[in-house]
Amino acid sequence: MDFTLPPELDDHRRRVRAFVEEEILPVEGDRANWDEHENIAAEPLERLRAKAKAAGLWALQLPREWGGQGLPMVGLAACYEEMNRSIFGPVCFNAAAPDDGNMRLLSQVATPAQKERWLRPIAEGRVRSAFAMTEPHPGGGSDPSMMRTRAERRGDRWVVTGHKWFITGAGEAQHFILIARTSDDPRKGLSAFLFDRDQPGWRIERRIPIMGPEEHGGHCELIFDGLEIADEDVLMSIGDGLKATQIRLGPARLTHCMRWTGLAKRCLEIAGAYVKERESFGSTLAEHEGVQWLLGEAAMQIEIGRLLTMKAAWALDHGSYARKEVSMAKVQVADTLFKAVDTAVQLCGARGYSKDTVLEWIYRYARQAKLVDGASEVHKMVLSRSYLAEGDGFWRWG
Template sequence: MTEDIREFAHKVETFIREVVIPYEKDPRRDSHGPSDELVMELREKARAAGVLTPHIRPDGTHLSQRDTATVLRKTGLSLLGPVACNTMAPDEGNMFLLGKTASAAQKQRFLEPLVAGRARSAFFMTEPAEEDGAGSDPSMLKTRAELQGDHWVINGRKAFITGVKGAKIGIVMANTGTPEKLAATMFLVDLPNPALKIDCVLDTIDNSMPGGHAVITIENLRIPHDQVLGSPGEGFKLAQVRLSPARLSHCMRWLGACIRAQEIATAYACRRRAFSQLLIDHEGVGFQLADNLIDLQQAELMIDWCAGVLDGGSLGTAESSMTKVAVADALFRVADRCVQVMGGTGVIRDAIVEQVFREVRAFRIYDGPTEVHKWSLAKKIKREHLKAVARGSA
């Protein structure tokens, strides 16, 4: 880590602790997340402090993944931190994707408002499970796009679309091939659009992301050809560009949140007395905090390792799967122990450790459930073993 990044990360942390954390009791939020009024107020303060969109330099270039990890971990110290600093999902992943693949005109129209923190975005890929739509298996994509003249017309349904309520920019994934031969394509969309109807915003276990997670019906959405991201049929290829960095940035942010939960649980255990001594002096409590320290350190090392792989130019598909599994499961253990250490005060609705527990539990599913990543890794193990056997018999 360079001294510049170290100092900048400290600046971000100071902003989160001194400015953002006092907003954690602000009533401008509901079961689906903070209101846009609160989001924009926090972003104005981040802009004034010089920490808005801290992972992207003024010249538009992206920090290395290792430097991004240092900065995003600090924004995660409050669940409002990524919202305030414009490092939250799905915007952070969408910015990365557009920065790598959008045309100059598309960047000016769709990327610049995101980087400036003036707009939020949504990524439309997941579809309703009850309709056998795409989820962890994107090859089940059912949303269709057909070329009619110089426009594409899109029809379908989407589910768990994060942040679409209040978003101004969307990236829609649709099949431009045939029912027999899938060809996914990404389309850039101005929001709101009357052809995109929000059927409902789901009540989910987590509530840190503005706009929540919605079910969407897309009916005759007309998109001009110049709003295709990349080329028709390149959707899955472009998704790979976004995939690993987005998985990893989730790990970065939630690591910061769990570091905060550990701080709160530690402070509680070091002041609360029971059975004639401080809680931390009881092995049943102290050892849980010690286990947390180990899990947090291992999570940080996994993130750093995967970031190094991505910085080396690799897509890091397997490495990001391993990291996502290891970090999500480790951070869930950390959050769970923090709740347990704090007892009844740890399960009070909207206590920080309670909020972190809910968010991190959802993280074990979002961006691919643990089991799907392990299944993918097992396929890789088998494939490499068979190749090794073939080489040995050749």
């Protein structure tokens, strides 16, 4: 087993790391560059995005014909980890959720005309996007069979009525991918649609306040009361909504793990630097056995998470759906991110709890990791089902 990155992929990783160090971290360090939602403000973001494009580091996940670099999942795992050394990193490279997953889905399944209309503006960074699936009770969440938002055929249009919430990025999105019910068939009852922010028949009811810092566009509640969508804006075919969701969410969950690994490493970077210089009881904190236990445990968990993430990325690159591999990575890395930042806050003491570092930002952000793209308990159910079906084959090599 060779865990060495091929030279081309490692070159991308090194260049991403240097860009984050030289360009993004200085911007992050000046609060004047933050917006009111604790994310990077528009002007410094556009400046950094232009530099990332010029450096050939833009949209690494997209094929070259769409302005990207066409990196495999293994390469993305290494590069996305480096990007999220900064809390503002991924969005500067056009690699942040939900655009990342939406672009991947559109590049794989959209028609040529749909790609020109809906993908190209996101790929070029001219617009943002959102994926509208989750609904309030009793609608669909982790269980899409409960979805209640409906698209009904009326003449030559699909007319949408329903209710979505916690739709990431909706407050600033121009292009939307919507999952709605088109029949009661248990397997083919959902369909995927494309719509533009400026179309009538829907509205943003509110931007939902959350505990942590927000992505651009927040997390919004949407009401659909007659949105009309033409056949040309059906993604894939009617009845393929569940398939579209599965194509999007598997890799999207894994790219979360890639980015969260970078954040977890940043936490230990901050804590490690502090304990090496802070003295207490006649020696640095780093020389205290209890501190070493905390750091060592967190570092080990990060390595476990990144190896699970890389294994899942390798499996996806080799044609597997990697469902159990992605689920294992998602559970492990979500837990590890929270553990790493909690450890770092503890070791940095009051400084970690203050806004003198980004640790408190990451701490509030980290709690969502166990919820988004499937709660940890749902992924453990997936793993249990895999084990019961495969038995000892659950641990097969290759």
